[in-house]
Amino acid sequence: MGMTMTQKILAAHAGLDHVTAGQLIECELDVVMANDITGPMALPIFRQMADKVFDKDKVVLVPDHFTPNKDIKSAQNARDIQDFSREQGLTHHMVQGKCGVEHAILPERGIVVAGQCIIGADSHTCTYGALGAFGTGVGTTDIAAGMATGQTWFKVPSAIKFVLTGKPGPYISGKDIILHIIGRIGVDGALYKSMEFTGDGVQHLTMDDRFTICNMAIEAGAKNGLFPVDEQTIAYMEEHAPGKEYKVFEADADAEYDEIIEVDLATVRPTVAFPHLPGNAHTIDEIEAEEKIYIDQVVIGSCTNGRMSDMRKAAAILKGREVAPEVRVMVIPATQKIFVQCMEEGLAKIFVEAGCAFNTPGCGACMGGHMGVMCKGEKCVSTSNRNFVGRMGDVDSLIYLASPEVAAASAIAGYIANPEKIGGEQ
Numbered sequence: 001m002g003m004t005m006t007q008k009i010l011a012a013h014a015g016l017d018h019v020t021a022g023q024l025i026e027c028e029l030d031v032v033m034a035n036d037i038t039g040p041m042a043l044p045i046f047r048q049m050a051d052k053v054f055d056k057d058k059v060v061l062v063p064d065h066f067t068p069n070k071d072i073k074s075a076q077n078a079r080d081i082q083d084f085s086r087e088q089g090l091t092h093h094m095v096q097g098k099c100g101v102e103h104a105i106l107p108e109r110g111i112v113v114a115g116q117c118i119i120g121a122d123s124h125t126c127t128y129g130a131l132g133a134f135g136t137g138v139g140t141t142d143i144a145a146g147m148a149t150g151q152t153w154f155k156v157p158s159a160i161k162f163v164l165t166g167k168p169g170p171y172i173s174g175k176d177i178i179l180h181i182i183g184r185i186g187v188d189g190a191l192y193k194s195m196e197f198t199g200d201g202v203q204h205l206t207m208d209d210r211f212t213i214c215n216m217a218i219e220a221g222a223k224n225g226l227f228p229v230d231e232q233t234i235a236y237m238e239e240h241a242p243g244k245e246y247k248v249f250e251a252d253a254d255a256e257y258d259e260i261i262e263v264d265l266a267t268v269r270p271t272v273a274f275p276h277l278p279g280n281a282h283t284i285d286e287i288e289a290e291e292k293i294y295i296d297q298v299v300i301g302s303c304t305n306g307r308m309s310d311m312r313k314a315a316a317i318l319k320g321r322e323v324a325p326e327v328r329v330m331v332i333p334a335t336q337k338i339f340v341q342c343m344e345e346g347l348a349k350i351f352v353e354a355g356c357a358f359n360t361p362g363c364g365a366c367m368g369g370h371m372g373v374m375c376k377g378e379k380c381v382s383t384s385n386r387n388f389v390g391r392m393g394d395v396d397s398l399i400y401l402a403s404p405e406v407a408a409a410s411a412i413a414g415y416i417a418n419p420e421k422i423g424g425e426q
Contacts, residue, residue, distance in 0.1 A: 002252025004159040006194035009134040013117040021158035030116035032146040036063040038121030039081040045144035054150035057091045065363045067096040070370040100335025100361040103127040103303035110241025126217045130210035132229035157223040159194040161257040164201030166266035171419045174209030175403035178216045179271040183281025191221035201265045208309040219278040273401035292415040297380040301332025302366040305383035310404040315347040317408035323355035324414030368392040381410045
């Protein structure tokens with residue numbers, strides 16, 4: 001029996017000719033990443049194992065969750081990983097104000113490329129599957145061991161094959177597609193499995209669409225998400241990682257999948273995940289048929305939807321308009337490079353003139369750390385990836401997950417709104 005794309009990557013990193021689902025293996029690692037929450041917890045464990053990281057080119061510590069530092073403890077956490085990074089001479093030395101959100105900055109800097117095996121002390125490390133790499137989140141002990149040895153163990157996952165066909169319609173992005181998929185299979189529909197995307201519909205998805213889709217694979221319980229490497233992928237790597245070696249893996253024709261699911265992208269509608277699960281998906285048509293859902297806050301950004309195309313889509317709708325009087329909006333580019341590009345293209349001016357707060361890159365609003373915490377009873381439309389109870393503040397606040405276009409349209413309307421009816425440049 002043949003192997004899936006994920007199984008081929010893992011077999012290569014385990015030095016094996018063949019692996020099967022459920023097999024326990026040890027793999028060599030290409031990138032080990034942690035942030036300012038998980039990194040400081042891993043450092044004491046690491047120091048019990050080693051004095052030096054296994055490879056200064058392959059360990060990356062990114063301050064993004066509580067930066068700019070919100071209090072003394074977060075300041076200490078940022079200081080700890082910054083000092084460790086300097087002490088170890090890490091090649092990719094990250095300092096707040098010079099980087100961005102981890103899952104956006106690593107691809108942007110060319111640190112992750114096709115064919116790699118990557119672990120991160122953050123569950124959305126599966127984002128890197130957009131590049132044809134195996135990326136998955138692990139705990140702090142595994143990160144410490146990975147930093148020390150350059151190895152970790154995996155149970156080889158089985159896979160679900162998603163055959164994407166058709167072309168998405170106007171105002172449909174990767175966020176709508178992944179919310180649609182999670183709505184179909186549920187938040188445990190891919191538990192410890194690889195979500196592998198294929199089909200002729202893939203060609204119609206931008207790299208940013210693919211990053212968004214893979215980012216939320218974990219919200220279906222998946223071990224990882226993965227797209228095949230095509231011309232778009234190669235062009236992205238040539239731009240962001242020129243000259244860096246990568247490897248393309250393809251699933252065998254006789255690879256075994258637990259399930260094959262077809263998704264006609266032409267039928268996907270703007271989709272919103274209602275509280276308190278990413279799988280609680282409703283199309284905009286279903287929402288419009290019910291009573292309006294008035295909102296208090298909109299967040300446009302995060303490792304899911306803080307990339308340049310997301311900024312452009314939101315700005316196209318907000319241009320020349322004003323945010324509803326009782327709604328506060330935060331726009332958070334995912335990296336400093338995107339922040340500058342927003343200014344150069346005039347998007348920052350559009351956001352501010354519309355009545356949005358245009359903020360420095362960070363994860364604070366998404367995970368309820370700072371910059372956007374909600375009080376009891378408030379409702380938020382967010383382009384982030386999770387809408388669990390208390391995720392962005394009070395346990396009685398409500399989060400609705402949506403695309404940048406739905407979020408921007410809702411900011412103008414004051415309630416969850418259809419971007420097709422609000423309009424904007426396409």
